[in-house]
Amino acid sequence: MELKQIAYILTDFDEKFGIPRQSGRVPELIGRIVFLPEYAVKEAVRGIEDFTHLWLIFDFDKAHRDTFTPTVRPPRLGGNKKMGVFATRSPYRPNPIGLSSVKLIKVDYDTKYGLSLLVSGVDLLNNTPIYDIKPYLPSSDCHVDAKGGFADEFTDYALNVDFNDDLLKIIPKDKQCALIKCLQDDPRPSYQTDDRVYTMKYINYDVKFSVYGDTLKVIDVKIL
Numbered sequence: 001m002e003l004k005q006i007a008y009i010l011t012d013f014d015e016k017f018g019i020p021r022q023s024g025r026v027p028e029l030i031g032r033i034v035f036l037p038e039y040a041v042k043e044a045v046r047g048i049e050d051f052t053h054l055w056l057i058f059d060f061d062k063a064h065r066d067t068f069t070p071t072v073r074p075p076r077l078g079g080n081k082k083m084g085v086f087a088t089r090s091p092y093r094p095n096p097i098g099l100s101s102v103k104l105i106k107v108d109y110d111t112k113y114g115l116s117l118l119v120s121g122v123d124l125l126n127n128t129p130i131y132d133i134k135p136y137l138p139s140s141d142c143h144v145d146a147k148g149g150f151a152d153e154f155t156d157y158a159l160n161v162d163f164n165d166d167l168l169k170i171i172p173k174d175k176q177c178a179l180i181k182c183l184q185d186d187p188r189p190s191y192q193t194d195d196r197v198y199t200m201k202y203i204n205y206d207v208k209f210s211v212y213g214d215t216l217k218v219i220d221v222k223i224l
Helices: 149-154 173-184
Strands: 007-010 030-035 053-059 097-110 114-120 128-135 160-162 198-202 205-212 215-223
Antiparallel strands (some): 053 097
16 A cells, blocks of 8 residues: 655644644644645545544654554653553554644635645644545544543643743734643653753744743743
8 A cells, every 4th residue: 555645734843842742732723734736636625614624644754663662651641651552642653644633724725835724723743744634524533422541631731831921922923822822731741840941942933941830931932
């Protein structure tokens, strides 16, 4: 079987650090799915705007490995406890294929990008290859009695964010809410609990912060 890339997604993250741990956790994060020329055909997305959400099947292109490791250390478990790779959403898999659910904003016919889809709630790196797009069907894809295993423990986890107004205004106004929610999601590796200074790249900015207890304090913001 040969997987063909049909598109790529443009997002605000050029580095993994700081990306929400799951899709939908930060609805304010917007992405643009740009179709490759072969698939940039209007007929291919006919009817897609009748759906509110989509499944994206993508390539963890920065996590390719030649060897199989049957266990991984989920970050939310502190990086110490091992779980089976098929019981996690780790990018390090026999086939590095990802699955993400996003909300469709609109189909766009931009002169710069051609046929593209604007979506929200993204959790992907900038320029991630997209293999396929499928509509989300609430009648079959939503299971109200489903259990989330060890991940359920962290569903409502969030930090308080202390972001000085003078630093916040450096960030474009339409990007501020998304940044704050990404910081609330705690970008740090879960095995780090000290107050060291971390740097998160967001769009064209370096955001420096430290965490004290349950509060994340932004220390500096610099334009790259």
